[in-house]
Structure formats: structure tokens, C-alpha cells
Amino acid sequence: MSFRIRALPAAPFAGLSGLDEAALSARLIKRLMVDTYPGYPCRVSLEDARPGETVHLLHYTHQEAETPFRASHAIYVRDGVASADLPPGEVPDMIRRRIISLRAFDADGMMVNAEVTDGIDVAACIGTLFRHPSTDYIHLHFAKQGCFAARVDRA
Structure with a gap:
């Protein structure tokens, strides 16, 4: 089965780097300096941020369906990155190196x-x-923290 893992679009997060701490706080967003690798998986680039980079930790609704499965959680987004556009069948290292829950x-x-x-068996x-x-799409979650990682669609 051919599939494509989809990153979040960059545009909704583009203005975060220009906000001061008060504005971020009002939106319940934390600006963090990355200090370990891996450890801050960006849902836009589908890569782990590198030490010294800035990420934003924010609340994100990843399952907007009007069902009991509507869901949201915290995610990391790197400053100034483009949205990843993975070819069909590719699983990024950010996923491959973690235990993944598939829904x-x-x-x-x-x-x-x-x-x-295990991430190496995700494909x-x-x-x-x-x-x-009945499967229309799949959500990948990091099993330890439970947070959304990416959406998967048929290619």
C-alpha cells in the first residue's frame, strides 16, 4: 500500500518568531532553546531540531472531526522552516527513531x-x-508522550 506522511503546513506558525514573550504567553506558547538531540520533533519539517535552534511548544488540534475522537495535544514547531514534502513511502528519521502509536x-x-x-516498522x-x-487516514503519535506526530494518507 502506497502512503504519504504529511507534515503540518508552515504558514500558520510563521509569525511566532516575531512575537514577544507576553504575546506568546497569552497564546499559551512557550519559546524554547533546543539543548538535546534528538528530543524536539518538529511537526512542520518532520525533523528533530538541533541544539541551539529555537522551537515553539504549543497546543494544536490535530483531530478536528466532530466525533468523540476529536483531539489535541502539545507539539513542537521549529522557527523558520519549510513544510516537509516527503515522497510516497518515506518515513522520516524523526518517526523511525521512536515508538509510535498508529491510529x-x-x-x-x-x-x-x-x-x-517501533518506528523502524512504521511503514x-x-x-x-x-x-x-474503512481506513481513510492514519495519525501517528509518539507513544511515550502521546502527542501527535504526523498524518498519513494514501498516496
């Missing part, structure tokens, strides 16, 4: 299946989940 949803936003796997697991006839 399969139907077209109405209802969860139809789920798995947990095979995605293929298995897309074989389910």
Missing part, C-alpha cells in the same frame, strides 16, 4: 483500528492498517 480513522473521523510499533504497520476497508 486509523474512517472518513467520518471515527477510529477503526490502532497499533503500537509495514501503515500498510496493514490501510488494508482495512
Whole structure:
């Protein structure tokens, strides 16, 4: 099964670097200096930020469906990066190096299946989940923290 892992678009986060601490605080956003690698996975670039880079930690609604599975969580976004555009079938290192929870949803936003796997096995697991006839899209989550990593669509 061919799939594509999708990054978040950069545009909604582009103005964060120009905001002062008070403005960020009012939006419940934290500006952080990266001090370890890996450890700050950016949902726009689909890469871990490097030490010395700036990231923003913010609340993000990743599952907007009007169902009991509507969901949001904290995510990291790097300053000034373009949105990753991965080719079909590619799994970025940011995903491959972590334990991943995969949540399969139907077209109405209802969860139809789920798995947990090592990141190196994500591609095979995605293929298995897309074989389910009701699966429309998949969300990847970092299993330890539970936060959204990326969306997966059929390619």
C-alpha cells in the first residue's frame, strides 16, 4: 500500500518568531532553546531540531472531526522552516527513531483500528492498517508522550 506522511503546513506558525514573550504567553506558547538531540520533533519539517535552534511548544488540534475522537495535544514547531514534502513511502528519521502509536480513522473521523510499533516498522504497520476497508487516514503519535506526530494518507 502506497502512503504519504504529511507534515503540518508552515504558514500558520510563521509569525511566532516575531512575537514577544507576553504575546506568546497569552497564546499559551512557550519559546524554547533546543539543548538535546534528538528530543524536539518538529511537526512542520518532520525533523528533530538541533541544539541551539529555537522551537515553539504549543497546543494544536490535530483531530478536528466532530466525533468523540476529536483531539489535541502539545507539539513542537521549529522557527523558520519549510513544510516537509516527503515522497510516497518515506518515513522520516524523526518517526523511525521512536515508538509510535498508529491510529486509523474512517472518513467520518471515527477510529477503526490502532497499533503500537517501533518506528523502524512504521511503514509495514501503515500498510496493514490501510488494508482495512474503512481506513481513510492514519495519525501517528509518539507513544511515550502521546502527542501527535504526523498524518498519513494514501498516496
